[in-house]
Amino acid sequence: MPQPSDTILTRLMTLHPKVIDLTLDRVERLLVALGHPERALPPVIHIAGTNGKGSTLAMLRAGMEASGKRVHAYTSPHLARFHERIRLAGAIIPEPMLAALLDECEAANLGQPITFFEITTCAAFLGFARTAADYTLLEVGLGGRLDATNVVAQPALTIITPVSIDHQQYLGETLPEIAGEKAGILKRGVACIVGPQQPEALAVIEARAARLGAPLCVHGQHWHAFEERGRLVFQDETGLLDLPLPNLPGPHQIENAGAALAALRHLGFDGSACEAAVTRAEWPARMQRLTRGPLVEAAPKAELWLDGGHNPAGGQAIATTLARLPRRPTHLIVGMLNTKDIAGYMRPLAGQAATLTAVSIPGEPNTLSADATMAAARAAGIPASTAESVLAAVRALVAAEPRARILICGSLYLAGGVLRENG
Structure with missing residues (x-):
C-alpha cells in the first residue's frame, strides 16, 4: 500500500537539485516507462500565457461541465493542498488514487533525476488516461516550449493568454523571447485562440503559426470581447453573444472570458455553455x-x-x-x-x-x-x-x-x- 501522498511528494522534491530545469528529456523518458499515457488522454486543450491561464481554464471548465461534459483539469501551483492541481472528470483527485499514481511514477523513474513538476505531471497524465472524460484542460506550468505539459503531439486546441514580462531567468529578457517560449505549444495544423497581445508578442506568435500551418483566432481580429451597459458582449465570425459580466471580479476577466468563449465556440458549444462559462467559474485567490x-x-x-x-x-x-x-x-x-x-x-x-x-x-x-x-x-x-x-x-x-x-x-x-x- 502506498505511503500518504505528502510523504511521497516530499521525497520527489529531492530527485533533482533544481526546482525548475526546463527540458523535455526527463519527462519523455518517464512517459516511455509508463507506457505513454500522454497518448491516451481525452481531447486536450493546452493553455499557455503569462496572466489569465487559470481563470480562462476555470471558465472553460464551467462551460463544458454545464453542458454535461466530463472534464479533466491540470493546474499549478496549488493553493491549500497539492490535490487541487489534478481534477479527474470534475472532481479533485482522491488521496488514495493520488498516492498510488505518485508511487507508480516514483517506481518507474528508478531514482533518476527529474524535477518535482515533471514527475507529478506524469502522475496527472496517468490518472487522466485511466479515467473516462470528454476533455482534458492542461495549464502550462512555465513557458510552454520546454514545459513538461508540452508532450501532447496533437491537442484539440491551444490557447495563448496575454504574454508579458515574467520569469526572465528561464524564458528570456525580452517580450519577443518570452512570446517565443509561449508559442512553443503551437502544433502543426492545430488551431490556437490568442488573447490580447502587445504587437511584438503577437508578431512572434503569428510567425510561428505561419511556419506550422496553425490557424489563429486572434483577439481584435477574429473575436472581440468588451463590456457594454453592464453586460459582456462577445463577437466572432459566427455572431454576437450578449452575456452577464463574469462572476470572477475585475475588468481583465472580460479578456479571459473572451478567450474561453472563443474556445468554446470553436469546439462547437452553444450559448448556454458560454453563459455558464462566465457565470459559474470558480478560481480562488483571484480578487x-x-x-x-x-x-x-x-x-x-x-x-x-x-x-x-x-x-x-x-x-x-x-x-x-x-x-x-x-x-x-x-x-x-x-x-x-x-x-x-x-x-x-x-x-x-x-x-x-x-x-x-x-x-x-x-x-x-x-x-x-x-x-x-x-x-x-x-x-x-x-x-x-x-x-x-x-x-x-x-x-x-x-x-x-x-x-x-x-x-x-x-x-x-x-x-x-x-x-x-x-x-
Whole structure:
C-alpha cells in the first residue's frame, strides 16, 4: 500500500537539485516507462500565457461541465493542498488514487533525476488516461516550449493568454523571447485562440503559426470581447453573444472570458455553455472576497480581499479592479518572492493604495523580507510599514479603521497560506 501522498511528494522534491530545469528529456523518458499515457488522454486543450491561464481554464471548465461534459483539469501551483492541481472528470483527485499514481511514477523513474513538476505531471497524465472524460484542460506550468505539459503531439486546441514580462531567468529578457517560449505549444495544423497581445508578442506568435500551418483566432481580429451597459458582449465570425459580466471580479476577466468563449465556440458549444462559462467559474485567490475564517472574525466590519497576482501585469489588473470598486481607502498587505519584479508590481498600485503593510511569506525560502517589500513600496510612493504576520497586519489596520478595505496580495504562495489558515 502506498505511503500518504505528502510523504511521497516530499521525497520527489529531492530527485533533482533544481526546482525548475526546463527540458523535455526527463519527462519523455518517464512517459516511455509508463507506457505513454500522454497518448491516451481525452481531447486536450493546452493553455499557455503569462496572466489569465487559470481563470480562462476555470471558465472553460464551467462551460463544458454545464453542458454535461466530463472534464479533466491540470493546474499549478496549488493553493491549500497539492490535490487541487489534478481534477479527474470534475472532481479533485482522491488521496488514495493520488498516492498510488505518485508511487507508480516514483517506481518507474528508478531514482533518476527529474524535477518535482515533471514527475507529478506524469502522475496527472496517468490518472487522466485511466479515467473516462470528454476533455482534458492542461495549464502550462512555465513557458510552454520546454514545459513538461508540452508532450501532447496533437491537442484539440491551444490557447495563448496575454504574454508579458515574467520569469526572465528561464524564458528570456525580452517580450519577443518570452512570446517565443509561449508559442512553443503551437502544433502543426492545430488551431490556437490568442488573447490580447502587445504587437511584438503577437508578431512572434503569428510567425510561428505561419511556419506550422496553425490557424489563429486572434483577439481584435477574429473575436472581440468588451463590456457594454453592464453586460459582456462577445463577437466572432459566427455572431454576437450578449452575456452577464463574469462572476470572477475585475475588468481583465472580460479578456479571459473572451478567450474561453472563443474556445468554446470553436469546439462547437452553444450559448448556454458560454453563459455558464462566465457565470459559474470558480478560481480562488483571484480578487476573491473572504467571507469566513479567523481573518474575517478579526475584522468583522472590514472588507477583506485576496489576490495571488505577482508580476507587473498582475499589479495593473489589481489596480484597475480597485479603481472600479466603490470608493473607499484600500490598505494592502503584501508578501512577495525575491524572484519577482517588485518595483513593476508596485508601480500601478501606488494610485490605489492608502497604505501598505509588508509581511514575509511563512515557510517560503524565496520570500522577500518584509523590510525589503516595505522599502519597495515607499520607493513607489506608498506609505508602508511591516507586520509579523497577515493576522497581525489585519488587526492593526482594523484597530485604526474598523471598516477598512484590506487586500492581501503579492504571491500565490502567500494566498495559499491565507486560504489554508483561514479555512
